[in-house]
Every structure is written in C-alpha cells, then in structure tokens.
Amino acid sequence: MPDQTIDPELISDVLSLQRVAMQLSLASRRRLAIEIEGFGLTVPQFIALRALSNAPEGLTMSELADASQQLSATMTGIIDRLVERNIVQRQRNPDDRRSLRISLSESGKHLIQQIEDQQIKRMTRVFRLLSAFERKEMLRLLTLYLETTLAELPESQPVHP
Amino acid sequence: MPDQTIDPELISDVLSLQRVAMQLSLASRRRLAIEIEGFGLTVPQFIALRALSNAPEGLTMSELADASQQLSATMTGIIDRLVERNIVQRQRNPDDRRSLRISLSESGKHLIQQIEDQQIKRMTRVFRLLSAFERKEMLRLLTLYLETTLAELPESQPVHP
DNA sequence: TATTGTTATACTCTATAACTATA
DNA sequence: TATAGTTATAGAGTATAACAATA
Numbered sequence: 001m002p003d004q005t006i007d008p009e010l011i012s013d014v015l016s017l018q019r020v021a022m023q024l025s026l027a028s029r030r031r032l033a034i035e036i037e038g039f040g041l042t043v044p045q046f047i048a049l050r051a052l053s054n055a056p057e058g059l060t061m062s063e064l065a066d067a068s069q070q071l072s073a074t075m076t077g078i079i080d081r082l083v084e085r086n087i088v089q090r091q092r093n094p095d096d097r098r099s100l101r102i103s104l105s106e107s108g109k110h111l112i113q114q115i116e117d118q119q120i121k122r123m124t125r126v127f128r129l130l131s132a133f134e135r136k137e138m139l140r141l142l143t144l145y146l147e148t149t150l151a152e153l154p155e156s157q158p159v160h161p
Numbered sequence: 162m163p164d165q166t167i168d169p170e171l172i173s174d175v176l177s178l179q180r181v182a183m184q185l186s187l188a189s190r191r192r193l194a195i196e197i198e199g200f201g202l203t204v205p206q207f208i209a210l211r212a213l214s215n216a217p218e219g220l221t222m223s224e225l226a227d228a229s230q231q232l233s234a235t236m237t238g239i240i241d242r243l244v245e246r247n248i249v250q251r252q253r254n255p256d257d258r259r260s261l262r263i264s265l266s267e268s269g270k271h272l273i274q275q276i277e278d279q280q281i282k283r284m285t286r287v288f289r290l291l292s293a294f295e296r297k298e299m300l301r302l303l304t305l306y307l308e309t310t311l312a313e314l315p316e317s318q319p320v321h322p
Numbered sequence: 323t324a325t326t327g328t329t330a331t332a333c334t335c336t337a338t339a340a341c342t343a344t345a
Numbered sequence: 346t347a348t349a350g351t352t353a354t355a356g357a358g359t360a361t362a363a364c365a366a367t368a
Contacts, residue, residue, distance in 0.1 A: 010289055013296040018277075018284045020300060024307045025189035026208060030230055031313055032186065042336095044358065047187060061327060069191050074359055076328055081357080098326040098367045116179075123179045126309045128171055130302075135174040138302045139181060141295065146185045148287045152192055203359095205335065222350060235336055237351055242334080259344045259349040 021145075039115055040085075044070065044078050046115070049104065052088060053112045058103030060093070069153065087111060182306075200276055201246075205231065205239050207276070210265065213249060214273045219264030221254070230314065248272060 029043065036046045051067035052059060061079070065072040079102060082088045087108040093099045104112065127135055190204065197207045212228035213220060222240070226233040240263060243249040248269040254260045265273065288296055 007289075009293055010285065010296075013293070013300065014281060014284045014288050016300050017288060017296065017303070018280055020303045020307055021189070021284075022193075022211075022280075024303055024310065025186055025193065026230075027307060027310045027314060028182070028186035029190050031310055032183075034314070042357065050183075062325090069187075070358090071360065072327060073329085073361080077358070096326085096368075100327075119179055119183075120175060122313075123175045123182070124171065126306065127175050127178060128168075129305075132170055132174070134302065135171075135178065137298060138306075139174065139177050141291075141299045141302070142178070142181045142185055144290070145287065145299075146181055146188065149185065149188045149192055152283075153188060153195070203334065223348090231335090232337065233350060234338080234352085238335075257345075257349085261350075 035118065036115060039111060041111075041115075044068065044074075045082060048075070048078055048082070049087070049108065049112050052102065052104050053109070053116075056103075058091075058101040060099045060101065062099075064102055082108070196279065197276060200272060202272075202276075205229065205235075206243060209236070209239055209243070210248070210269065210273050213263065213265050214270070214277075217264075219252075219262040221260045221262065223260075225263055243269070 032046070033043050036043070041049070047068045048064060048070075051064060055063075059067065061072050061075055064079070065075040068075065068078075070078070079088060079090065083090055086105055089103050089105050091101045091103070093101050130138065193207070194204050197204070202210070208229045209225060209231075212225060216224075220228065222233050222236055225240070226236040229236065229239075231239070240249060240251065244251055247266055250264050250266050252262045252264070254262050291299065
C-alpha cells in the first residue's frame, strides 16, 4: 500500500508543475505548427515524416499508423497528400501484396533535414543559457516524465526507442 | 556578438533534449486528448474552458480567441458547440452591444473541476517519485523553457500570467 | 477466415474572405 | 470609418463502419 500521507509541499509543487506542463505542451505544439507551416506541412504530416526519417528502409501503413498514434484510415489521407507532393513514396511489398512500403523521397529527406536543422538551431539558442549540469538534469527529468506519459498511452511503440 | 565557439557537449545535449522535448510535447497532447475525450471534449474546447475558468467574470470572443491562440472565426464554432451543450453561456454586453461575454455555466464549472482533479491526481502519482528539490528544479527549468517558447509565439497573452 | 489497407460518412478544427450590427 | 463577431467556403484531421484485395 503506497504512502497516502498528505504532503502540502507536494500538492503545491504538483499544482505548479501541472499548470506549467500543460501550458508548455500546448505552446510547443503551437510553435511547432507555426514552424512547419513555413514548409507547407501540418503537425500530423510532420509526425509521419519524423517516423519515416528514423526508418530508412521505410514502414508499412500499419507501422506508420502505430508510430504516429493514428488510425490507419486517418493515415491513408495523410500519406495521400504527402505522395501528391512527392515527399514520400508508396510501393507495393512484393512478398505480401496486401501491404505497402512507405518511404521518404529524396526531396522528403531534404525537407525533414532542413526542418530539423532549424529546430536544433533554435534549441541551441535556448539551451546555451543553461549549464552543462542543468542540461543533463533537464534531460533526465524530461525523460522520466516522457516515460510515464508514454506508459499511459495505448500501443505507443516508438519506431526508434 | 555572442560566443560562437563550437561546444560538442552542448551539441550532443541539444540533440537529446530536442528529441525528448518533441516526443514529450506530442505525447502530452495525445494523452490530454484521450483524457478529455472521456468527458466529451476536444483539445481546443478544453483550452477555451481553461481560459474561461481563470476568468470568473467571463471573456469576450476576442479575449477568448487571444487566450486560446485561435482566430475569432474559429472560436465562434468552438463556442457554438459548447453553448449547445450548456457548458458555457453567451451574453450580450449591454455597454457595447457588439461584444459578447462568454462564461462557464454551473455544469461547465463542474466539468472543468472534475477534469483538473483527475489531472492533479495523475500528476501527483508521477511527481511523488521525485524529491522536493528535484520537483523545484523541474519547475524552474520548465518555466524557463515555457518562457522562451511563449516569446516565440505571436500575441501570446495568457489571461492569467 | 484473418489481415492490410482504402473508401464512405460525419464531425471538428483551421484559415481566408466577405459580411452584419454596432460604435 | 472602425470594431466585434458571424457566415461562407475550402481543406485537413479524426473516428466508425463497411469494403476490396490478398494471405
């Protein structure tokens, strides 16, 4: 049986952390949306491209849907629009003709690289304000929080752990 | 002119932080969507309700749109659906009959309270794993990151700073 | 029969532009 | 004329269910 003692300091910290974490989550998504809009992408499209860029050999629609936390019916539309713009390719799998192999095109690879370069540049501006120790501490705490968050999602199988 | 020295440790930390922060931002939004779906709400609806719950006297459509980082044309539809379900109220402002006063109904207040209770309970389970010092450190670092993120958004005027 | 992926349908959100009512 | 808010329209994502092709 876990310790149910009421710790007023814990309660007060959690209230603050809840508020900041919620605002940060919403603001980050918003900033991401603005950042990638400059490249003509939506957030779900970018999530799919990120998953594909971690899988050089490509992914099936089901793998992509799992990795993006989307239904495969939704994935179809997202990939349709990326194929139209020649950002990804759709190929039949000769071994199992039911399944498809989705992969980044050359211009898709270039696009995602550009976006990630821009993101790294921005993050570097922020994190050079912190000491090496603080950066490690932040990484450790964020990773812990990420793990508990992922544990609460169904089927969250990152393609690259 | 800022220090442009290449610090390999900084670069490596930023790569890790960028990856974790991105995943966390996406996973948090996803978890929020699942959590509030149980209450029949969408994320944009929840964002609007949160802004309203911090403004007991209500907000105009423009204030609500600013606080939610939405266009007022978008806000109209979001509020339409919340009014239909009697979660918020729309009242003409007698002083300036062009503007509206949007506020939570009693059942809306109850709904947002239920959701926030559930979120606090979940966050408490996570953060009781950390020491008081670690919680404070996390709050400090997240706040710093939130501030730089908000600074990059246009017109991000939180109703409650 | 089971699996992979798509199509059909309905709803929500987002963005732009045109519009109404009020100031 | 300017401001507050809505409507019209188009496109994108989300969820459910029914479906085709392949295994």
